[in-house]
Amino acid sequence: MLAASLNTALGNAGLMIMLAACTFGALATAFSIRTGNLATLKQAPRYAWLALGGSVLAVVMMQRALITRDYSIGYVQQVGSSTTPPLYNFAAMWSALEGSILLWVLVLGIFTAAVAWQFRARTSDPLVGWALVVMFAITAFFAFISFGPASPFAGGPPVPIGFDGPGPNPLLQNHILVLFHPPILYLGYVGFTVPFAFAIAALITGRVGEGWLMETRRWALISWAMLTIGIILGGWWSYEVLGWSGVWAWDPVENASLMPWLTGTAYIHSVLVQERRGMLRVWNLSLLVATFALTILGTFITRSGIINSVHAFGAGDVEGYLLALFGIVVVVSLALIAWRGDRLRSPGAIDSPVSREGAFLANNVLFTLFAFIVLLGTVFPLFIEVLQNRRTVVGAPYFDRLSAPLGLMLLFLMGIAPALPWRKASGTLLRERLFWPAWSGVAAVAVSLAVGVFGLMPLLAFGLAGFAAGAALRQLVLATRRQGWRGLVGRVNGGMVVHLGVIAIAVGLAASNSFTHSAAIPLEVGTEQAWGGHTFELIAITETVDARSSAVVAEVLLDRRQVYEPAITKYLRMGMDIGTPSVRTGFTKDVYLTIDGTIRPTPGDTRVTLRVFIKPMIMWLWIGAGMMAVGTLLAAFPGQRRRLATDTASAPVPVETGTGSRDD
Amino acid sequence: MTSLMAAPKRWNRALKKWPSWVVMVFVVVALVAVGATRDGGPQSAGDRVDSISRRLACPVCDGESVFESRNNASDSIRSEITAQVSEGRLGDDAIIEFIAGRFGAQVLLVPRSSGVEALVWAIPAAALVVAVAGLAMAFRRWRDEARAYPDATAADFDLVATALAESHSEQPGSDQPESDQPVPIQPESGNDGYRSDEAGQE
Incomplete structure (x- = not known):
């Protein structure tokens, strides 16, 4: 029992160190700024190192407890099992509520330390000081939740000798993506804490110019990319594991990750307007506050059990705290914005809706509306339940119907925005710049028709995707012609690579949503069945058994070439049957095989019913995700030219800067 | 030599004039009409x-x-x-x-579109209207503010408009990368520029 008490004691100690370091760090730093004590202000980073050390200690102890199957800890009783393979046992840490909050705490610890490291030489700057105070406060909050109400180290009920736990949810131990999807998503969620902290610091210090934006530009960009990749990896996991052949179900937990992504996307676009024109200050602050608050609200919604979801971890005691944090974030931020209202008034004016600024504003309206619709649809069943005390479901068809036109409008904007100059565009200019992009859209429609696409919406989607891709490529071609390889880096050019990735994803979604076919095919050993241009032949039904599961596998010969093995797996300790699809992936279409129905076939049987989906262009989603990641890295790479020191971002831009339509 | 170089450019310029856009619109309408009315066959x-x-x-x-x-x-x-x-x-x-x-x-x-459930459809529509109206009002306000500069008269605005129009007519359709570059000439705003601004605000 010594080992057991060691895990609990050191784990709790780690969290306590973190809680204390962050609480004292926040108080001491704030006090030092107020009193102007530079000597104590210099100590601020040390609290961050201490907090990081505490969180690492807690996570190491949790891993040690999981590896040694320390069943004195309640959480390990819940998710530990002697039969779980090491990798999934490692991932078991984030397979339930308490552990996932511990992961959140670790990521926050890392980010706080990273901010402290990046600005270690500038602690005397009040902007940095206050940002650290905010980071400390938020970290202290989560350390408190993890230490108290959602403690992963809390003791469980006594267990008999020889007890073995059930292990993580079966769905969380049969695909390698479980290792990557949650941590990367959390990097994205938590990453937005950094720009948020600097925004609050800017409001407190009154330095609401573009300084804080510049300091946190890369933080916002990288967090956004992590959120993007985390979301897409979640879709990939769903596709490979859940067996209904879809990537996105508009489930409340998925929506909770999409909402901050939408407002975050709006933010990384509209900051460009502020950096260049010094405008939209309140708007950008609000978007950042919304992004951070929606992260907290999303965690609240999905962790409190008030909205049920397949992903939800079941009710814990943390919901009250999360709701309180959400309230504090919103109230404090709005109060600060109101208090600094006079300084936030921006000097410039947007001259014309048909301009780069105008396009960014339209983008912002669409993304904010999108986020609002997702929020409305997600919480709407709650309203009905409160008002009329009955259950309703707002499901995927609702979101599909409303998001499709928004997606088309965003594609259209992606097409025209790169061609728009700042300030004002003329008809002649647009006519010339949009010529080839527009024809590439026409070409996309023609190609779609040639390969048999029908229906208005898919054609519009492919045509606008072609248009947007043409605009992005035009920008990249012109930039590389002028600057060589440097025409691919920097924010604008990297952003175009991201756009190409988004377009690939849009095409993949439009194609797979509109042109998926499925059929239930009864198969018998030795008889070949043909459907949808493919042949299927059952070789045998076999069984594979190991310590944790027994799987019934249908070996199916596809197109007389290769054997695929859809299976139904029973996890012995859970007693659940989990269908596992088997997918042939291709550039233009996937063939997705599952065993139909809920009844396990018997091994040695000679017949089985297969459910087959033929899904076009799914691979474009993964390719697009890769392009988005690469594009974000290119965008974060420093661009070639630096702004002259005299050209301040906030100053009203004189007409003769040669940047607007004059140089056309 | 220059005429050889200039020929494709002139072609390019001529190509991008209105007539080819009109052709494009016809092509698009025809293609979409064909595709939208074409039947995908009976659903299996x-x-x-x-x-x-x-x-x-x-x-x-x-x-x-x-x-x-x-x-x-x-x-x-x-x-x-x-x-x-x-x-x-x-x-x-x-x-x-x-x-x-x-x-x-x-x-x-x-959700059905009747009773309380209708709200789930009506609120997004109302939000869209509010957003578009808000944007329109913002642009109106910005335009009024711009017009409110005491030293700018209607004649000044005309002057700028004419100058802009001339600058386009001088090199229309020029597809030199330098001038065609949609990115502003100062592509990346660096981290150096804000300090003086901040100092001014303190």
Whole structure:
């Protein structure tokens, strides 16, 4: 029992160190700024190192407890099992509520330390000081939740000798993506804490110019990319594991990750307007506050059990705290914005809706509306339940119907925005710049028709995707012609690579949503069945058994070439049957095989019913995700030219800067 | 030499004038009309079952559709749909009403557009209207502010407009990368510029 008490004691100690370091760090730093004590202000980073050390200690102890199957800890009783393979046992840490909050705490610890490291030489700057105070406060909050109400180290009920736990949810131990999807998503969620902290610091210090934006530009960009990749990896996991052949179900937990992504996307676009024109200050602050608050609200919604979801971890005691944090974030931020209202008034004016600024504003309206619709649809069943005390479901068809036109409008904007100059565009200019992009859209429609696409919406989607891709490529071609390889880096050019990735994803979604076919095919050993241009032949039904599961596998010969093995797996300790699809992936279409129905076939049987989906262009989603990641890295790479020191971002831009339509 | 170089450029410039845009519009309308009216052929029974089951919620789980869900309750609804589809008597909506009648209205995955549920459709529409109106008002305010500069008269605005128009007519359709570059000449705003601004505000 010594080992057991060691895990609990050191784990709790780690969290306590973190809680204390962050609480004292926040108080001491704030006090030092107020009193102007530079000597104590210099100590601020040390609290961050201490907090990081505490969180690492807690996570190491949790891993040690999981590896040694320390069943004195309640959480390990819940998710530990002697039969779980090491990798999934490692991932078991984030397979339930308490552990996932511990992961959140670790990521926050890392980010706080990273901010402290990046600005270690500038602690005397009040902007940095206050940002650290905010980071400390938020970290202290989560350390408190993890230490108290959602403690992963809390003791469980006594267990008999020889007890073995059930292990993580079966769905969380049969695909390698479980290792990557949650941590990367959390990097994205938590990453937005950094720009948020600097925004609050800017409001407190009154330095609401573009300084804080510049300091946190890369933080916002990288967090956004992590959120993007985390979301897409979640879709990939769903596709490979859940067996209904879809990537996105508009489930409340998925929506909770999409909402901050939408407002975050709006933010990384509209900051460009502020950096260049010094405008939209309140708007950008609000978007950042919304992004951070929606992260907290999303965690609240999905962790409190008030909205049920397949992903939800079941009710814990943390919901009250999360709701309180959400309230504090919103109230404090709005109060600060109101208090600094006079300084936030921006000097410039947007001259014309048909301009780069105008396009960014339209983008912002669409993304904010999108986020609002997702929020409305997600919480709407709650309203009905409160008002009329009955259950309703707002499901995927609702979101599909409303998001499709928004997606088309965003594609259209992606097409025209790169061609728009700042300030004002003329008809002649647009006519010339949009010529080839527009024809590439026409070409996309023609190609779609040639390969048999029908229906208005898919054609519009492919045509606008072609248009947007043409605009992005035009920008990249012109930039590389002028600057060589440097025409691919920097924010604008990297952003175009991201756009190409988004377009690939849009095409993949439009194609797979509109042109998926499925059929239930009864198969018998030795008889070949043909459907949808493919042949299927059952070789045998076999069984594979190991310590944790027994799987019934249908070996199916596809197109007389290769054997695929859809299976139904029973996890012995859970007693659940989990269908596992088997997918042939291709550039233009996937063939997705599952065993139909809920009844396990018997091994040695000679017949089985297969459910087959033929899904076009799914691979474009993964390719697009890769392009988005690469594009974000290119965008974060420093661009070639630096702004002259005299050209301040906030100053009203004189007409003769040669940047607007004059140089056309 | 220069004429050789200039020829493609002149072609390019001529190409981008209005007539080719008019041609483009005709081509697009024709293509889309063909594609939108073209029939994808009769829907197979499997696909029809899928599209119906996507619109129904699994009665015992939380928000999953019958299409996604793998449990017994959904399986029985799916086989009910399959039976109805192969019988071929009812249309998609009628089948959904039939299922809702048997399993209760909570299996409807799309909110009805009547009663309180209509709000879920009306609020987004209202939000769109508010957003567009807000944007229009913002632009109006900005335009008024710009016009409110005391030292700028209508003649000044005309002057700028003429100058802009001239600068376009001087080099229309020039596709030199330098001038065609949609990126502003100062592509990346660096981190150096803000300090003086901040100092000014302190």
